[in-house]
Amino acid sequence: MRQTEVAVLGAGPAGIAAAVTAGSAGASVTIVDESCHAGGQIYRHPAEPFRVRRPDVLGKEYTRAQQLARELTASRAEILAGTLVWGIEEDRTLLLFREEVGAEELKAKAVIVAAGAYDRPIAFPGWTLPGVWTAGGAQAMLKSQRIVPGRRVLVAGAGPLLLPLAQSLAEAGAAVAGVVEATTRLEWLLQSHRMLGHWDRLRDIVRYETALLRARVPRFFGQVVVRADGAGQVERATIAEVDRQWRPKPGTERSFEVDLLCVGYGFLSSLELPRLLGCEVVYHPSQGQYLPKHDANMESSVAGVFVAGETTGIGGAELARAEGEIAGLAAAQRLGHVLGAEGRRQMQAAQERRRHHLRFARMLEQLFAMRPGIYELAEPDTPICRCEEVTVAEIQAAIRRGATSVRAVKGWTRVGMGPCQGRICSHLAAELVARETGRPLGEVLDLTPRPPVKPVPLQVLAGLVGNRPGACCPP
Amino acid sequence: MREEQLGREPVVERGEPVDLLVDGEVIRAYTGETIAGALTAEGRRAFRHTEKRGEPRGVFCGIGICFDCVVTVEGLGRVRSCMVSVRPGMKVSLQDRVAQTRESSRATD
Numbered sequence: 152m153r154q155t156e157v158a159v160l161g162a163g164p165a166g167i168a169a170a171v172t173a174g175s176a177g178a179s180v181t182i183v184d185e186s187c188h189a190g191g192q193i194y195r196h197p198a199e200p201f202r203v204r205r206p207d208v209l210g211k212e213y214t215r216a217q218q219l220a221r222e223l224t225a226s227r228a229e230i231l232a233g234t235l236v237w238g239i240e241e242d243r244t245l246l247l248f249r250e251e252v253g254a255e256e257l258k259a260k261a262v263i264v265a266a267g268a269y270d271r272p273i274a275f276p277g278w279t280l281p282g283v284w285t286a287g288g289a290q291a292m293l294k295s296q297r298i299v300p301g302r303r304v305l306v307a308g309a310g311p312l313l314l315p316l317a318q319s320l321a322e323a324g325a326a327v328a329g330v331v332e333a334t335t336r337l338e339w340l341l342q343s344h345r346m347l348g349h350w351d352r353l354r355d356i357v358r359y360e361t362a363l364l365r366a367r368v369p370r371f372f373g374q375v376v377v378r379a380d381g382a383g384q385v386e387r388a389t390i391a392e393v394d395r396q397w398r399p400k401p402g403t404e405r406s407f408e409v410d411l412l413c414v415g416y417g418f419l420s421s422l423e424l425p426r427l428l429g430c431e432v433v434y435h436p437s438q439g440q441y442l443p444k445h446d447a448n449m450e451s452s453v454a455g456v457f458v459a460g461e462t463t464g465i466g467g468a469e470l471a472r473a474e475g476e477i478a479g480l481a482a483a484q485r486l487g488h489v490l491g492a493e494g495r496r497q498m499q500a501a502q503e504r505r506r507h508h509l510r511f512a513r514m515l516e517q518l519f520a521m522r523p524g525i526y527e528l529a530e531p532d533t534p535i536c537r538c539e540e541v542t543v544a545e546i547q548a549a550i551r552r553g554a555t556s557v558r559a560v561k562g563w564t565r566v567g568m569g570p571c572q573g574r575i576c577s578h579l580a581a582e583l584v585a586r587e588t589g590r591p592l593g594e595v596l597d598l599t600p601r602p603p604v605k606p607v608p609l610q611v612l613a614g615l616v617g618n619r620p621g622a623c624c625p626p
Numbered sequence: 627m628r629e630e631q632l633g634r635e636p637v638v639e640r641g642e643p644v645d646l647l648v649d650g651e652v653i654r655a656y657t658g659e660t661i662a663g664a665l666t667a668e669g670r671r672a673f674r675h676t677e678k679r680g681e682p683r684g685v686f687c688g689i690g691i692c693f694d695c696v697v698t699v700e701g702l703g704r705v706r707s708c709m710v711s712v713r714p715g716m717k718v719s720l721q722d723r724v725a726q727t728r729e730s731s732r733a734t735d
Contacts, residue, residue: 185690185709192689200641200658208637250702250710269691279694281671281684288688288708296663297629297638300685324632383682384671410671537686537694540678570693575686606693608703 163191
């Protein structure tokens, strides 16, 4: 069995910062990531065997990605890439699976969970059609492989990610039919005073806005995508104006012929691993999700288990980095490594940066918070659980039979029992149960993650160390 | 589409060309691309059909969360196509169990 002092789960900005600082404070560190390349979703980039010819197009994020990869390589951390953490035992033994190697175990004294986030799914008629992608998924394919998933694209949702996605799709040669944003320009303006002081973020916004203007990409504010249609794949996307609660106004629909619809309504934190570790979670109505409790050192309710980055709530790469630094230093300290003057200075500076970036995150959180109408777009026949194909009507039937929580609905309908383990559907099912029963969302969302958090071959569960031909990471 | 197919000066130079067998048809891809990437570059959208409603599905989350883009690879079984890199000679099957059952029942009818 592998052993380490600090196991860092996730190699995005938070995980890399945590690994680097815990290592610099004297701890032995092992960093694990399911992807073959460090950087996380935000710093995805074309990696070996791709050779970048025009780094200017990839912008400062590419520079940053390379810088982070260098920092990680230069640190003392052991890197387990292409490795899935599919379970965790009580004594902090992490159950790993690597396509190249098979099953492995890693025993850690402290764990830092920096597992990131994924696109918050929103169900509407046609959302399961091929060609309807999450905004993050389209961005990922474009960023890491320079493959454009459609020729004529509509980008819809709410939040700051839509702008860079539309910009990079247009840059790569797709015709972007429009960017559809649920909030209004006025709502943006009313928050603008809270952007003062966050000059880097403001510069980014201006840069994307200018690029979209130059590419003549139409913008639609106060509108949402209400349905997608097509035979076998998406051919048409329909948008409509919405009221303040994001309920569509009848008669305002307008359709676009597209072969790709990218939908992004912000993100949900990946919580399977902190919850498997027993970390207490609290419902945050402003983020519309549960989040792990933690103290100023990013230590969770379980001693020796730390959380950092999007795992603690959605806040962006810079906030994630500050939290990673704090968690890395604090984890090393907890294991008896004494922070020198440099370490203490770094801790203080990271705490200050965290407060600064949190203010911006709170502003975005408030501006782009989901509103009830967005959860009412799905029709009776619309699948809510994509894996098990459970529709709105089937969930409503379970509620009529007496189900008052997602767990009870799961018993009736199999909602959340497919390979995604409820990552996609549990919030949608919870919104539906809350609406139908009048119970608060925090009370009805009661699914518990169980290992394996993602499917692994049966030989792995049977304890056989299977050696399968390599697949995940390129040779 | 790979960006160079959309008339843009390519940002990247791709890896070595490799051929995949997708349901017996040869598809050209490049090392470093995922199976989902290679299929998407070919303009393929539906990777499988669901068991209950027989609906087409393809890439949705694109980052290994949703398991909608699952395909069958010889020697590996059912894998998320967005998470697995292409290899020379890789045999990929988009014909899921349901489709196969339907095909075989049709053949015996």
